[in-house]
Structures are given as structure tokens and as C-alpha cells.
Amino acid sequence: MRSPNARRTCVALAAAASLSAALTACGGNEDDSASGARSADPDATVKTGLTVAFLPKQRDNNLYFTNADLGAKSAVEELGSAYEDFGSSSATDIAGQNAYIKMLAQQEVDALAVSAQDPAKLCTELKSAMKQGVVVVTYDSDTNPECRDVFVSQASAEDLGRTEVQLMAEQIGNQGEIAILSASRTAENQNSWIDYMKDELKKPAYKDMKLVEIAYGDDDPDKSVQEAQRLLQKYPGLKGIISPTTIGIEAAARVVSGSATYKGKVKITGLGTPNEMRKYVEDGTVEAFELWDPAKLGELTARAAIALASGQITGDKGESFKAGGMGEYTIGEDGVINLGKPQVFDKDNIDQFDF
Numbered sequence: 001m002r003s004p005n006a007r008r009t010c011v012a013l014a015a016a017a018s019l020s021a022a023l024t025a026c027g028g029n030e031d032d033s034a035s036g037a038r039s040a041d042p043d044a045t046v047k048t049g050l051t052v053a054f055l056p057k058q059r060d061n062n063l064y065f066t067n068a069d070l071g072a073k074s075a076v077e078e079l080g081s082a083y084e085d086f087g088s089s090s091a092t093d094i095a096g097q098n099a100y101i102k103m104l105a106q107q108e109v110d111a112l113a114v115s116a117q118d119p120a121k122l123c124t125e126l127k128s129a130m131k132q133g134v135v136v137v138t139y140d141s142d143t144n145p146e147c148r149d150v151f152v153s154q155a156s157a158e159d160l161g162r163t164e165v166q167l168m169a170e171q172i173g174n175q176g177e178i179a180i181l182s183a184s185r186t187a188e189n190q191n192s193w194i195d196y197m198k199d200e201l202k203k204p205a206y207k208d209m210k211l212v213e214i215a216y217g218d219d220d221p222d223k224s225v226q227e228a229q230r231l232l233q234k235y236p237g238l239k240g241i242i243s244p245t246t247i248g249i250e251a252a253a254r255v256v257s258g259s260a261t262y263k264g265k266v267k268i269t270g271l272g273t274p275n276e277m278r279k280y281v282e283d284g285t286v287e288a289f290e291l292w293d294p295a296k297l298g299e300l301t302a303r304a305a306i307a308l309a310s311g312q313i314t315g316d317k318g319e320s321f322k323a324g325g326m327g328e329y330t331i332g333e334d335g336v337i338n339l340g341k342p343q344v345f346d347k348d349n350i351d352q353f354d355f
């Protein structure tokens with residue numbers, strides 16, 4: 001954590017000298033990317049003794065984020081810094097996320113990693129945290145690009161959206177009514193994947209598939225079950241549900257698995273954790289679904305945050321950093337760092353994965 005004294009010195013320097021000279025003297029983080037005063041030093045030493053805080057979209061009752069946070073914690077500690085995490089148990093608590101961001105900025109953490117519940121509504125607090133010198137990294141679910149330094153993306157949104165439609169199409173022979181059971185209405189990650197799903201469905205190969213509804217379970221298990229049941233009742237001919245959320249897909253699979261009417265008739269695919277979905281693959285409810293390793297996403301986010309706080313990268317396109325055993329990563333368009341390709345799970349490989 002940077003001391004308040006160091007911060008005051010920076011403010012005084014900024015008042016006395018040219019702004020860019022002062023910002024360079026202060027280590028660069030007081031800058032915002034618009035001024036262009038920062039420059040990356042790939043050989044800068046990794047700073048230790050930093051405080052890195054994680055703010056997942058949903059904490060405590062979502063295995064996906066539990067695993068992501070574990071990956072983050074071990075990377076932060078391996079690099080000699082202190083890890084903290086905060087967050088609400090609800091994925092629709094935007095006011096709660098804003099309150100945490102404000103609190104962490106007041107506490108002068110060095111870096112803050114956020115999976116955003118809304119792309120725009122955290123921006124005022126995030127921008128003010130960045131102005132105070134906090135490195136801001138989004139992971140899993142992005143904000144508008146100007147509200148963070150970089151976004152660590154689990155996979156390309158296009159890949160995820162298109163492959164989920166392809167997985168469903170294979171299972172229903174490219175024919176019939178399908179629905180999407182998403183997380184919250186404002187989640188940037190799910191919304192960007194759904195845009196690509198809609199685009200994929202425009203292709204001639206899917207002319208006999210019809211998307212009848214997009215429902216929202218808010219990453220709440222009970223609400224997701226209710227929404228899955230409602231979709232099944234409302235559309236008696238429904239052939240499949242794509243659920244691009246680990247909470248939603250588990251809920252939809254649970255409903256179908258326990259129903260003599262729907263089991264074997266309605267296909268479920270989307271994004272799930274192998275440990276939560278194994279029983280539905282084993283009992284034949286689910287043929288195939290996909291995900292990335294959330295712990296690796298957390299680890300890469302932590303390493304990117306520390307590379308930023310150490311001055312090795314500033315968030316500009318083309319900059320690279322070494323992410324420990326994960327290898328080297330390069331920042332792409334709009335400050336996006338891509339973890340890699342998602343993994344498809346089915347009965348033949350699911351036992352090889354434990355997360």
C-alpha cells in the first residue's frame with residue numbers, strides 16, 4: 001500500500017512541476033491513460049508488499065468465483081503481496097460493488113480487480129479510484145474500457161457465443177425452439193456472449209432453430225430454477241436451453257434431470273463447472289458444455305494487476321508481461337488480455353477436471 005505521505009508528496013510535486021514530470025516521479029499510477037504520460041518498463045522489478053483486492057461479481061455462494069479467487073490469492077502471495085477479497089452474495093448488488101470500490105480506494109489499496117455487475121454504473125467510483133493511484137483491472141465481466149486499466153478476459157466473447165450455439169445445434173440436430181437462461185440483465189460478459197449467439201443463429205445452418213426467449217436467473221440458484229421451470233412450461237415444444245452462467249446451467253440441469261417429462265427431451269448446454277455438472281453428465285441430462293479454468297483466470301488477473309502496479313505494463317495495446325508459469329501475455333485492442341480458449345467437457349473427459 002502506498003503511504004498517504006507518498007501520495008501527498010505526489011500531489012505537491014504535481015502542483016509545483018509539470019504534470020507529466022511529477023507523475024513520472026510518483027511511479028506513474030496517478031496518471032490516467034488519456035494523458036499518455038506513463039510508459040511501460042518490461043524489465044521493472046516486480047513490486048512486493050502491495051495490497052491487491054478482488055471484488056468478484058458474487059462472493060461466497062458461487063463456486064466459479066471461489067475458484068477464481070483461490071487462483072488469485074496464491075499468485076498474489078507467491079509474488080510477495082497481500083491479497084484481500086470482498087463482495088456481495090448477490091450478483092445484482094451494484095450499489096454494494098460501488099460501496100466496496102469507494103472503501104478500497106479510501107484504504108489506498110494498490111490494485112483492485114473487479115468482475116463488474118454493470119459495464120457503466122461502476123465507472124464513477126472506478127475512475128476516482130484510478131485518479132487516486134489505484135490500479136484497476138476488470139476480470140470475467142468488463143466495464144466500459146475507460147473505467148479500468150485492462151480487462152482479463154476468459155476467452156474471446158465471439159468464440160464463447162458462437163460455440164455455445166454450435167454445441168446446442170449438434171445436440172438438437174439444428175432444429176427446434178431454444179431459450180437462453182442468463183445471469184443478470186446488466187452483466188457485460190453474458191450480454192456480449194448473447195450478442196454473438198444471436199449473430200451465430202442468423203447463419204443459414206440454423207434456419208430451423210428459433211430463439212424464443214432470453215430469461216434472467218440473476219445467478220441466484222432459486223430464481224434460476226424458477227425461470228427454467230417457467231420456460232419449460234411456457235414453451236412445451238422447447239428443445240434446449242443455453243445457459244451461459246455456471247449458476248444457471250446447474251439450475252436448468254437440475255430441473256430437467258428431476259423431471260420425467262423433460263429428461264431426454266430438452267437439452268441443456270452453456271457454461272458450467274465440471275464439479276457441479278458431473279452428475280448431470282453422468283445421468284445423461286447434459287451431453288456437452290464448456291468453461292475455462294476459473295483459477296487460471298484469477299491467477300492471470302492477479303499477475304496483470306501486479307505487472308501494472310510494478311510499471312511493467314501500463315495497459316496499452318502491444319505491451320507484454322510474464323505471467324509466471326502461465327507464460328507471456330500481450331495486451332490487445334481496448335486493453336484486453338485473453339486467457340485462452342475454453343474447454344468443452346463431455347462424458348469422455350469430465351473426470352480429468354477438478355474445479
Ligand code: RAM
Pocket residue numbers: 057062064065115140141183189219244245246247271272
Ligand atoms: C457465473 C457468473 C460468471 C460467469 C460464469 C460462466 O459464475 O455469471 O460471471 O463468467 O458464470
